[in-house]
Amino acid sequence: MKKFFQVVGFSLFAIVAFALFANYGIPKINPAPPPVEEKVDLGAMTIESFIALGDRIFNGKGTCTLCHNAVGGRAPMLDSVAAKAGERVSDARYKGTATDSEGYIYESMVEPSAFVVVGFGKSGTNDTVSPMPNVSTGSIGLSDVELKAVVAYLQDKAGSDVTVEIPTEAPADEEQEEGAERVVAKTAEEVIENYGCTMCHKIAAGEGDMGPDLTKIGAAKSREYLRRAILDPNANIAVGFDPDMMPGDFGDQMAASELELLVKYMADSK
Ligand code: HEC
Ligand code: HEC
Numbered sequence: 001m002k003k004f005f006q007v008v009g010f011s012l013f014a015i016v017a018f019a020l021f022a023n024y025g026i027p028k029i030n031p032a033p034p035p036v037e038e039k040v041d042l043g044a045m046t047i048e049s050f051i052a053l054g055d056r057i058f059n060g061k062g063t064c065t066l067c068h069n070a071v072g073g074r075a076p077m078l079d080s081v082a083a084k085a086g087e088r089v090s091d092a093r094y095k096g097t098a099t100d101s102e103g104y105i106y107e108s109m110v111e112p113s114a115f116v117v118v119g120f121g122k123s124g125t126n127d128t129v130s131p132m133p134n135v136s137t138g139s140i141g142l143s144d145v146e147l148k149a150v151v152a153y154l155q156d157k158a159g160s161d162v163t164v165e166i167p168t169e170a171p172a173d174e175e176q177e178e179g180a181e182r183v184v185a186k187t188a189e190e191v192i193e194n195y196g197c198t199m200c201h202k203i204a205a206g207e208g209d210m211g212p213d214l215t216k217i218g219a220a221k222s223r224e225y226l227r228r229a230i231l232d233p234n235a236n237i238a239v240g241f242d243p244d245m246m247p248g249d250f251g252d253q254m255a256a257s258e259l260e261l262l263v264k265y266m267a268d269s270k
Helices: 002-025 035-039 047-059 081-089 101-110 144-157 172-179 188-194 223-231 256-267
Strands: none
Touching: 047 144, 081 101, 081 144, 101 144, 188 256, 223 256
16 A cells, blocks of 8 residues: 555646646746746646545555555445435435535544444444544544545546635645655554554544454464464454455555564453
8 A cells, every 4th residue: 555655746746747837847938928927826726636635545554444445345435425415415314504515525524423324334323423533633634625535536537527726826735745654553553553444444543433343352363373363364354244344455555563562462461
């Protein structure tokens, strides 16, 4: 996933670089045009770069694909959610305030229980409570601009008109994030936070319930079992849960020291 992120990041850089070159690098043939174009703000985003930002957030920082993926089956696919929004907001079970696809997708991210897709509710709530976290808070903490970029990405993906307003400047922290090397976590709590374990598990301060409760896992399982549960989740499937739900690529993403912190933390949770 990290590789993928780098590839997307590089592609974006190449696209932006090319767009800038095409727009500003090639001399205009028009005879002495009045320099109106000088006023164009180079920091301003184009719709393409805004959609690409949403793509990167969706597949990276937003952690959306932990749950919204083709293999897990525990969250609906979002390829055509923009096209389905009209149906959602006119559903009798809809409790939100959105009237269009932009509003519906945005609301889904900050108030997931406003509408719960049939069959995907928190267990025992009869599809009234969503297991999806509010992605504008907690460890994901997407900003308003980032949420809008994701909306643009999902509208574009569904082939719908992109209706979100493009911000006039790139979000300030975005560049930092691209340049910054990921810092290796020093405590198990940081590892748990960084890799989003709490979204699906009850572990540390987290209350996720798409996977088994891990608060007493050390009483039942050995360190070897726990290590394998992270490196190769499908090797053993916890009773009552489906395979392919727990992401299988944590082993590629984590530093070995992070893995060992996690294993020790879980083994000590009794
Ligand atoms: C912990 C798992 C999880 C994560 C992480 C997650 N979601 Fe969800 N999401 C769900 C589940 C389950 C549903 C279906 C229940 C519901 O309707 O709320 C859902 C529903 C949705 C819907 C409504 C789908 C529809 O067909 O109406 C949208 C839109 C959505 N998610 C977007 C996102 C985006 C964007 C992200 C990342 C920023 C994200 N989700 C992260 C689990 C998750
Ligand atoms: C998208 C949801 C999701 C995320 C994120 C997730 N898990 Fe899981 N996990 C599951 C599900 C579902 C299972 C049960 C199915 C299975 O055993 O593979 C599971 C199983 C496990 C088990 C085995 C439990 C048992 O009783 O056998 C361990 C240990 C575990 N996860 C640890 C973690 C850790 C540590 C993280 C963060 C690095 C994490 N998980 C992230 C969904 C998730």
